Amino acid sequence: MIRVVIADDHPIVRAGIRALLDPEAEIDVVGEAQTGDAAAELARELLPDLVLMDLQFGVDARTSGVDATATIRALPEPAPYVLVLTNYDTDLDILGAVEAGASGYLLKDAPPSDLLAAIRAAAAGESALAPVIASRLMSRMRSSHVRLSARELQVLDLVAQGHANTEVAATLFVTEATVKSHLAHVFTKLGVTSRTSAVAVARSQGLLR
Amino acid sequence: MIRVVIADDHPIVRAGIRALLDPEAEIDVVGEAQTGDAAAELARELLPDLVLMDLQFGVDARTSGVDATATIRALPEPAPYVLVLTNYDTDLDILGAVEAGASGYLLKDAPPSDLLAAIRAAAAGESALAPVIASRLMSRMRSSHVRLSARELQVLDLVAQGHANTEVAATLFVTEATVKSHLAHVFTKLGVTSRTSAVAVARSQGLLR
DNA sequence: CCGCCCATCAGCCAAAAGGTTGACCGACGC
């Protein structure tokens, strides 16, 4: 029996996942959470085999899915596995989730059969990446590594939202010099000379959404 | 009996809506569609009372939810009502949906009770806007439209691709002064002060892809 | 015909962004 906790802020999505899992004899949905915090809390209490985790918990959420994933994976053994189930497939999200200890990464438009297969794989301790995700990861490994550090990605993301260097600096609690330094590195890595083209290139490569 | 068609590209979401509606005696889910085209087709065939319509059908979709809504509302009387159920609440989406003839607009994070209430209201021919949406719509009506001229959009598009002003000028066979002039207009229309945020805003409003 | 909008261009100034060089610290691997 695979005991599962569902973490998603949308009631509709939770109901959908539950509806898809209920017919499965060996899968038991033991709890639902609407926030990242609640998910971590539930995981600690119920110690399920697996947590199905959304990454996006509304704009006003304190704890992201990535944070919750890290918290859950830091629980004493046997820590529940975490299977990320989200809408987005950018490097920022995937990398963050994998770094936080997620066993798998599925997109919400995946067919139900994929979801079930991924749940079984993840609960067995295997890794379960959607083909799109897996291939992206592969191509990333072998192609000329445009590897941006987490911080660089974070800065670039804020820039893409239209923030000036000073604003980015204030948001991240660093000086403008630091932001410019990060951006300079990003530029050379991406082979560009301006923030706008950096954003364009990053977007086309799936580094940003 | 309220006969409903569900249009959403995510199997999980469809299952969720179905699971929420099934217990309701007077609501009957008569069909599901994964694309906008399929939704319009189903609506024509089945003539349900109501179509629950997502606006986003994956990046490669030919027909958006807005288009499908317009098509459905153009069916001969009694044309099915359309209740938009989506993740996004940008002005462009809401306005487009309402203009296309949607009876209501709900966000997917709405509680199930709201969804049921909205379905009953919409099926009765009433309008059902979530409070957040309603207030946003009001404020939007008051403010003036953001209309960019073709040339301005063209310039902004090149900027979004990362081109500097001189490059844009060269591409369009005009001087840099002209480009700056266009951009200045774009900035004031979008209420921003930098090219990156102009791109961000334009993108969020659907002016650019 | 007269505004009005659009597209074109100019010059000037201030602010933001980018290029360069160099430096410090902490973590991590060997």
Place this chain on the structure above:
DNA sequence: GCGTCGGTCAACCTTTTGGCTGATGGGCGG
């Protein structure tokens, strides 16, 4: 322990961008 790397910061300089003001001509609708 030492090199490497990521993150932090600084000073200086050049280029780009944005803000302001203003000007010309073409088209379109009242």
